[in-house]
Amino acid sequence: MTKRTGVFVCHCGNNIAATVDVVRVAEELGREEGVVYSKDYVYMCSDPGQSTMAKAIKENKLDGVVVSCCSPTLHEKTFRDVTEEGGGLNSFRCEIANIREQCAWVHSDKPKATEKALKITKAAVKRVQHNQSLTPIGVPVTRKVLVIGGGIAGIQASLDLANAGFEVILVEKNPTVGGHMIQLSETFPTLDCSQCILSPKMVEISKHKNIKLLTQAEVKEISGFVGNFKAKIHQKAVYVDPETCKICDDCAKVCPTVVSNEYDVGLTSRRAIFIPFAQAIPATYTLDESACLGLNPVVCGKCAEVCEAGAINYDMRPKVITEEIGAIIVATGFDLYGKENLGEYGMGRYADVLDGLQFERLCSASGPTGGHVLRPSDHKEPKNVVFIQCAGSRDPETHCAYCSKICCMYTAKHATLYKHHVPDGQAYVFYIDIRSGGKGYEEFVQRSMERDEVMYLRGRVSKVYEKSGKMIVLGVDTISGKNVEIEADMVVLALAMQPSQGTADAAKTLKIGRDKDGFLAEAHPKLRPVESVTGGIFLAGAAQAPKDIPETVCQASAAASKVIQLLSKDELMHSPTVAKVRLSHCTGCEMCVQACPYGAIDLGAPSNKARVNDVLCEGCGTCQAVCLRAAIDVKNVAQVQIHDMINACLGV
Amino acid sequence: MIDVAQLKAHAKGLLEKGTVRTVFGYRKSTAGLLAEPAGITEAAQADDLIFDPSCVQNLALYLVNDKKHQAEKRSDDKRPVAVVAKGCDSRAITVLLQENHFSRESVHVIGVSCEGTGVVDARKLARKLGNKKALAVAFDGADAFAVTTNEGTQSIAAAEVMAERCLECRSAHPTLSDVVFGEAKAERGLHTPFQAVKAKIKESEEDRWAYWSRQFDRCLRCYACRSVCPMCYCDECVVDSISFVIAPDTTAEEKANRIKWIERSPAKSESAMYHMVRAIHLAGRCIDCAECERVCPVNIPLRLLNTRLEMEAFETFQYNPGSDPELPTLTSSFRDTDPNSFIR
């Protein structure tokens, strides 16, 4: 137990001082047992503040320091550095008492807030008096990166990393990279062709010597920790050797099974052996096991018979690939909100009610109609098309509460594209309001209204139904206050974007958090938007929140640069505030082993008692809470410290 | 109907062959109605074994104690021990297995069926009989006990004199066993599960506080409840500084860091904390054998405290303590389907 404690109370300008009597806090703390120095200062984090602190530590031979100031996430590092570098005292002898976020900012009654600040600071003093000197644990890093998801986010991040000289493993669960962007026709706000700008990047992925692409693969297990992860990746059997496949299409011609084509969102069909689209990467046919008539034993075998290149091999088996990597980027993207949830709009019931992606395919030259907007039901040109925005978004009662952010823009794009394809047609858009923040975005929407005469109707659609063979859209125009009924040849729903199923799966495998809507949770909404809470795991793209391509690319490059920063060191420093087992008290009940969210504990020889892996342990304290026998403690947050802190708060 | 002769023969066989070191079972007590626990090591003693509604004790406790004795003796006899276990007792053994207290191979579980009724509550029976003194009690069909008194044998509806916990029992048949005697009877459902605690919860907060204040005030802190509980197997009890172990290798720092969460005096506040901590430490582990309540010299209704948490475990997490040795424990595990409305 240390006895020469110093207390530094910060005013934070008026941030703290306006609500807390900081002078009194410093004075009273000076009278606490073991406190030999206590002072208030206007800005502790300023240069003079830091020098005062360093000087006081030396002159008073302090062996423990409490800085009563803002949240430790902001300045714990600053003051620990001062303690060690300026004061010559081990940095873990410094603790923060947060009297700003946890006191001054949440109270207005000055006397009461001062009482609370006193308690918080006294508790921190009690804690620091039991602190041990600790040394960070150095761990070597693996300079290789795992990128999960091969949409534009994963592609961009992989290329940035590979170009910086890092080895990348890119894992994509589909047979090709490209994600949703490769399905788009043209992209707002400049209307450049999506495939034209994406396919060069896809080719680069396949050619880059630093990138190992694994398609039809999924990460099944992650162990380890920042700098030293181990991934177990399952790759499906593809049955076609990409090296030998000549992409001649002979196999698909003879294949008897026909299934719906994912790339065209069900508007066309494909065979069991197929290539997703001409520019697919890897450029090869692939056999969809679930659609094939049978491989074990071979039931049909027609494709192998006709393949002159001999590329088809029914004996291929799934592979389990193990990779060691230093960092992970999760870029698992989005799915559209399930259409089954929107029965009121006739989706799934009427062939001519489409979702946004299907409409993209209809506009695309590589799409089912060769780039002509035709109704799926009768292949006629639709003359009245109704676009419904916020289908499933901004509806906390029944659907998603959040705004999907990109639908205003792509609906304006759809209406514009429609007018380009069918100049004599009429486009209607039902909207709640138009959100067009972004460079060139508002102008784009205005153009669609003015030049392309898209009719924007402010209001919700209540239902889409059929009357004597015609689809009727029943809505309300809140500006004129009238109900509107439109006879529509086609209805396009701007369905909400939701985190993909693959995102949910990845979050579970990686044990990273998701927000209330299921999107991946960032470590800090403003200051750490591309990091997950787990060290070494980064986020990019629509898996983190709805976003468009420019934003996705920004985040992907940001995540890549974070990884580069992380892996540019030879050694990573791991916090030494880790759990420690009191072997005499451990009964080996395994509860902590099961509870540890980082897999840091196991039962070890000789007596099958708990054993902590210091490098894996994040010091979260879960084990401490779960152990009935008080046999496990986190260093510098030991139970005796918690006990004394509670007493300090209670004033006993 | 359970055939006690078979049970005896089985125990005898085990001891004759020497496949087990000890058989923990029940024998007729020399004092009073309730059976007494017996640890027998000789085949000849197997004839003393009984099983009837007077066999109330949870013998899982003896597995825990036996482990301690073996360690103290530094015995290297690694043979398993056999134990006679009712439904509730088998759940206790299961919890101990979940917590790695011993291995599955080290225990031979002789399951016994409670025959569609359960065990007797001696206090209820005495009240029922008035001046008559019960000498023996036997199973009598699916809903009665045959009670022998100094005035002869009479049949009494089991529900009237059965232990409270048996009335609420949700799995009267052993959930884990190597051999079972007696048949599994369909779940009886005499009372709805958690009936007593649900009734208590309905009372106002003030009334409940007054009730528990009175109870905690009466507690002697004799720790009989802890001693009889098979789950209270820690060497050192965090809420009892007397139990703190000082070994030759205990460092001065460790000694200094021992926390006295609770004072030793049996003051109301300290006893309340003792019971609260114990109840929390039993969440998802207490299997409602009600032994703690039975042994309490001042009749503190401990079941009400423990089943309160058992109910929470069941209703919130569908967790049934002692149902499956492979399951992780309640407090250490997490399922995606767990309700998490309290996490914001």
Ligand SMILES: Cc1cc2nc3c(=O)[nH]c(=O)nc-3n(C[C@H](O)[C@H](O)[C@H](O)COP(=O)(O)OP(=O)(O)OC[C@H]3O[C@@H](n4cnc5c(N)ncnc54)[C@H](O)[C@@H]3O)c2cc1C
């Ligand atoms: C109808 C529509 C029109 C749009 N139009 C435009 C536009 O004009 N301009 C614009 O800027 N934006 C537009 N967008 C938005 C754009 O599509 C997204 O911003 C972009 O696709 C997000 O890229 P991503 O890589 O994050 O996600 P995705 O494109 O969804 O890619 C995710 C990838 O990860 C893979 N994956 C998922 N889970 C796993 C897993 N567990 N393991 C391995 N792989 C996995 C998926 O198979 C997929 O390939 C539009 C969106 C829609 C719906």
Ligand code: SF4
């Ligand atoms: S929970 Fe406690 S007693 Fe159980 S294994 Fe972990 S440290 Fe040991």
Ligand code: SF4
């Ligand atoms: S503090 Fe305990 S639960 Fe948390 S990471 Fe470390 S060992 Fe695991």
Ligand code: SF4
């Ligand atoms: S509850 Fe009863 S058995 Fe337990 S310590 Fe108190 S008096 Fe003793």
Ligand code: SF4
């Ligand atoms: S707390 Fe009581 S009822 Fe529960 S297991 Fe222990 S002795 Fe049995």
